Amino acid sequence: MDTLLVxxxxxxxxxxxxxxxxxxxxxxxxxxxxCYNPVDFAQAGPELSTxxxxxxxxxxxxxxxxQFGISGGEPLLRDDIEILVREAxxxxxxxxxxxxxxxxxxxxxxxxxxxxxxxIQLSFQDAxxxxxxxxxxxxxxxxxxxxxxxxxxxxxxxxxxCVLHRTNIDHLDRIxxxxxxxxxxxxxxxxxxxxxxxFLNREALMPTAAQLAxxxxxxxxxxxxxxxxxxxxxxxxxxxxxxxxxxMNGWGEVFLSVTPDGLxxxxxxxxxxxxxxxxxxxxxxxDWIWHDSPLFNRFRGTAWLPETCQSCEDKxxxxxxxxCQAFMLTGDPSATDPVCPKSPDHGLIDAALAEAxxxxxxxxxxxxxxxxxxxxxxxx
Amino acid sequence: xxxxxxxxxxxxxxxxxxxxxAHVLLYPEGMVKLNQSAGEILKRCDGARTVSxxxxxxxxxxxxxxxxxxxxxxxxxxxxxxxxxxxTD
Ligand code: SF4
Ligand code: SF4
Numbered sequence: 223m224d225t226l227l228v229x230x231x232x233x234x235x236x237x238x239x240x241x242x243x244x245x246x247x248x249x250x251x252x253x254x255x256x257c258y259n260p261v262d263f264a265q266a267g268p269e270l271s272t273x274x275x276x277x278x279x280x281x282x283x284x285x286x287x288x289q290f291g292i293s294g295g296e297p298l299l300r301d302d303i304e305i306l307v308r309e310a311x312x313x314x315x316x317x318x319x320x321x322x323x324x325x326x327x328x329x330x331x332x333x334x335x336x337x338x339x340x341x342i343q344l345s346f347q348d349a350x351x352x353x354x355x356x357x358x359x360x361x362x363x364x365x366x367x368x369x370x371x372x373x374x375x376x377x378x379x380x381x382x383x384c385v386l387h388r389t390n391i392d393h394l395d396r397i398x399x400x401x402x403x404x405x406x407x408x409x410x411x412x413x414x415x416x417x418x419x420x421f422l423n424r425e426a427l428m429p430t431a432a433q434l435a436x437x438x439x440x441x442x443x444x445x446x447x448x449x450x451x452x453x454x455x456x457x458x459x460x461x462x463x464x465x466x467x468x469x470m471n472g473w474g475e476v477f478l479s480v481t482p483d484g485l486x487x488x489x490x491x492x493x494x495x496x497x498x499x500x501x502x503x504x505x506x507x508x509d510w511i512w513h514d515s516p517l518f519n520r521f522r523g524t525a526w527l528p529e530t531c532q533s534c535e536d537k538x539x540x541x542x543x544x545x546c547q548a549f550m551l552t553g554d555p556s557a558t559d560p561v562c563p564k565s566p567d568h569g570l571i572d573a574a575l576a577e578a579x580x581x582x583x584x585x586x587x588x589x590x591x592x593x594x595x596x597x598x599x600x601x602x
Numbered sequence: 603x604x605x606x607x608x609x610x611x612x613x614x615x616x617x618x619x620x621x622x623x624a625h626v627l628l629y630p631e632g633m634v635k636l637n638q639s640a641g642e643i644l645k646r647c648d649g650a651r652t653v654s655x656x657x658x659x660x661x662x663x664x665x666x667x668x669x670x671x672x673x674x675x676x677x678x679x680x681x682x683x684x685x686x687x688x689x690t691d
Binding site for chain 2: 237238240285286288289314316318340341343377379381
């Protein structure tokens with residue numbers, strides 16, 4: 223009976239997180255209308271200190287986390303990410319920087335490289351105030367080209383993520399061409415996920431079915447042409463695919479995200495959910511947060527699922543979909559994700575899709591900036 | 603020209619993970635957990651050793667013989683997965 227040699231606690235313990243995502247700041251020089259950051263980010267508390275982050279990194283690594291991502295906001299606005307990367311890398315993490323590239327100088331890049339940074343993902347998007355249209359915004363393109371050349375020279379493959387939406391999706395052909403010109407090895411085309419600012423701007427950002435179909439056709443043509451030279455991943459939007467996704471690969475299963483002000487979350491948008499207490503890494507260790515906090519156990523596994531999902535054979539595959547989406551659409555974070563056709567609220571998705579097909583209505587974009595954030599958090 | 607020598611693709615990092623008690627490949631999107639033989643083969647893909655040197659090395663280390671087919675099949679799969687590149691100079 224070998225198993226008796228294993229202490230009962232170790233036998234029952236679930237694995238620790240695999241991912242640690244450090245959202246080190248909500249500050250950002252850009253104002254993307256599709257940003258997934260919380261709409262009320264301006265109300266967030268003070269940012270964690272370098273030492274707070276080092277503690278989080280060490281504790282997450284001790285639990286077995288192997289992937290460390292730094293994002294934001296724009297993480298380069300903090301001057302200590304080199305220190306965080308060095309610590310994480312030294313402990314054996316694979317270190318990823320997710321950046322818009324704004325603020326990445328030769329000196330900064332050299333310091334990050336020296337600290338052991340493994341990978342850079344450049345977000346290639348900029349629905350800024352000056353120009354919603356990526357294509358006309360040559361300044362942005364020049365910046366991305368410069369940054370890509372710099373990172374390439376430093377030995378990093380060029381990995382680009384571009385968020386697609388109603389106002390740029392018709393230019394996909396040109397976007398892919400730009401990625402080729404820049405010498406990208408990998409391009410992720412992510413359709414907008416309607417969280418945070420993107421949900422606020424949903425009507426303005428949602429493409430029509432015809433736009434999407436065309437975008438997929440364009441992508442297929444380029445894929446065939448480029449082969450292994452540049453890999454393209456087209457992420458189909460939830461609303462149109464009608465397939466609920468196993469959000470973050472399951473609540474509290476592999477992913478741990480920490481907000482600039484120290485809240486530990488099972489998903490980077492979970493902060494919006496009502497009725498939950500979010501543990502702060504200033505007050506609690508990562509071990510307790512991961513294994514024992516009410517938050518990480520709230521939607522773990524499938525036992526909590528609503529009736530629609532309990533009787534469904536797909537429940538282990540998708541765990542009832544995205545909690546944030548369920549909440550934003552129905553007001554109930556424990557509802558079946560309405561993108562599922564079996565959801566009693568699926569009509570809401572059909573209505574949103576129908577709205578996107580209506581010709582003529584122009585919805586103004588609300589840009590992500592501290593002023594709008596403060597204004598939107600006010601009750602009147 | 604020298605025979606090609608396999609090396610780990612620079613997009614991946616190969617290391618021992620204590621939490622998994624296994625060798626793993628880390629890459630931007632995640633982690634591949636390797637079984638023992640895969641770990642032992644990749645450990646020797648340093649861009650300096652040829653395939654036959656790797657085979658000889660493994661046979662010596664594990665006191666075995668006839669490992670060539672298994673090693674070659676694994677390297678073919680690893681190549682298809684982009685885990686390795688080939689040094690030829
Ligand atoms: S999506 Fe845009 S505004 Fe939001 S953090 Fe990223 S770069 Fe900044
Ligand atoms: S009913 Fe629930 S479990 Fe079934 S497919 Fe829909 S979301 Fe998934």
